[in-house]
Amino acid sequence: MLQSANCRLIIFPPAAHRNETPPFLNGAPRHPPSSVQEQPTQALQIVELLERTFSYVDDTTLRRTVVLVCRLWLHMNRGRVVREVCCDYRWRTVSFDEALTRIPGAGRFCYSGAELHDVDEDVLRRLELVFYPVVRFWKSFVASKPTWKDPGCRLSTIDVVLENTKLRQSDLEDLLTLTPRLSKLKLIELRGGTINDYHNSLGVNYNWSRLFQHFLSLPITLDSFHFSVQRQQMSEAEMRQKTVDVCSHATEWSLYPTETTPGLLQELVSLPNIITTLELYTIDDAGAFQLLHIYLCDSPDLLHLRVARIPVLYDDFDLHDRVRYYDLDSAMYTQSTDIQVLPLPERETFWTKLPVHRWVWQCRKLQTLKIDMHGHDFNRLNRPISSRLIFGYTARVCPHLEELEIRVPRTCE
Numbered sequence: 001m002l003q004s005a006n007c008r009l010i011i012f013p014p015a016a017h018r019n020e021t022p023p024f025l026n027g028a029p030r031h032p033p034s035s036v037q038e039q040p041t042q043a044l045q046i047v048e049l050l051e052r053t054f055s056y057v058d059d060t061t062l063r064r065t066v067v068l069v070c071r072l073w074l075h076m077n078r079g080r081v082v083r084e085v086c087c088d089y090r091w092r093t094v095s096f097d098e099a100l101t102r103i104p105g106a107g108r109f110c111y112s113g114a115e116l117h118d119v120d121e122d123v124l125r126r127l128e129l130v131f132y133p134v135v136r137f138w139k140s141f142v143a144s145k146p147t148w149k150d151p152g153c154r155l156s157t158i159d160v161v162l163e164n165t166k167l168r169q170s171d172l173e174d175l176l177t178l179t180p181r182l183s184k185l186k187l188i189e190l191r192g193g194t195i196n197d198y199h200n201s202l203g204v205n206y207n208w209s210r211l212f213q214h215f216l217s218l219p220i221t222l223d224s225f226h227f228s229v230q231r232q233q234m235s236e237a238e239m240r241q242k243t244v245d246v247c248s249h250a251t252e253w254s255l256y257p258t259e260t261t262p263g264l265l266q267e268l269v270s271l272p273n274i275i276t277t278l279e280l281y282t283i284d285d286a287g288a289f290q291l292l293h294i295y296l297c298d299s300p301d302l303l304h305l306r307v308a309r310i311p312v313l314y315d316d317f318d319l320h321d322r323v324r325y326y327d328l329d330s331a332m333y334t335q336s337t338d339i340q341v342l343p344l345p346e347r348e349t350f351w352t353k354l355p356v357h358r359w360v361w362q363c364r365k366l367q368t369l370k371i372d373m374h375g376h377d378f379n380r381l382n383r384p385i386s387s388r389l390i391f392g393y394t395a396r397v398c399p400h401l402e403e404l405e406i407r408v409p410r411t412c413e
Helices: 047-054 059-064 071-076 093-100 121-144 169-178 208-216 236-246 262-270 288-296 330-334 384-397
Strands: 084-088 108-112 158-163 182-190 224-229 252-255 277-281 304-313 368-374 403-407
Touching: 047 071, 084 093, 169 182, 169 208, 208 236, 288 304
Parallel strands: 084 108, 158 182, 182 224, 224 252, 252 277, 277 304, 304 368, 368 403
Antiparallel strands: none
16 A cells, blocks of 8 residues: 555565564574584683692792693782792803893792802802892881781792801891891801801801890791801700700701700700601711600601601511511412511610510601611611511501602611
């Protein structure tokens, strides 16, 4: 129908479709549904789960492995990864200058030197010019924020580990003053005096009393501490003052040959049990192994034990005198059911003075164990029963071990 006045045009649809409504007017999609199904979410795509997992990964694995997987993992771990800058005394000046340009923003700096090697004083001067402003700025920043409330935004602590380094006492005191947030301080076998003269530096001694008083006057609480100087031995009272009074809250002990004495080990046994890491480096001593065994029998919180040159006796692991069974595997080779049994020694030994009930280590949480195992006289460690007793004892007493190192001297094989 067409009207000329209003010029309206009405179009009627074909009869077959007059009662149908177009699909898009009913809310139906204009395009047919896709046949591709959505993939289920994988565990490694959940950010919250990844954050939880990465919080348990160590620094080295994060830096060398995790951040290289994909861009997402890199961005998630930017705040966790501590960037490390390393230098070597054999490098040329150009390489050294290039390494110094990467120090801003780094969390760890490592300089490798060599004993009795002539170090370029120009290189050391450049290190001083780079690090001194950084330490000064860090100190002023800490002083300007003494009451920081947010635990997630606190400044990270500092670990200082120096070994076989020339360091004057005045420089050490300045270092302690400029680093109030020290958590680990290990100064191993230091050499006093100046950098220029190695031989004269050995004649310069540290004033222990002044150094300890300076340390106590600073707001420093260390978790791990070690301090030793070449060719300068502390007295028993000075070692006790350093280890017990200066670092009363330390959970990691590291003692070296001139420090590990029966008196200090006895002090260790009598202290409250808060130590989680114990490192002992000492000469062979008749009473040292007894005190160490007594300490391990009353240290349920110990996690890491590294002992060098303090013997751990094979007898301590043989709780039921099984060492007399000469070879439990002999029947396998000789087709015999007879077991060879050695008689007990007639001479008096350490264990004949003790009750029948022997003490057992209580450090069931132990994760790291590095010891020297000794077996004397007829208890030499050259029979199959020896390995059975050693590994059977460690497996039952220390079920959470992750790292095990047992050294046996040739005289005990």
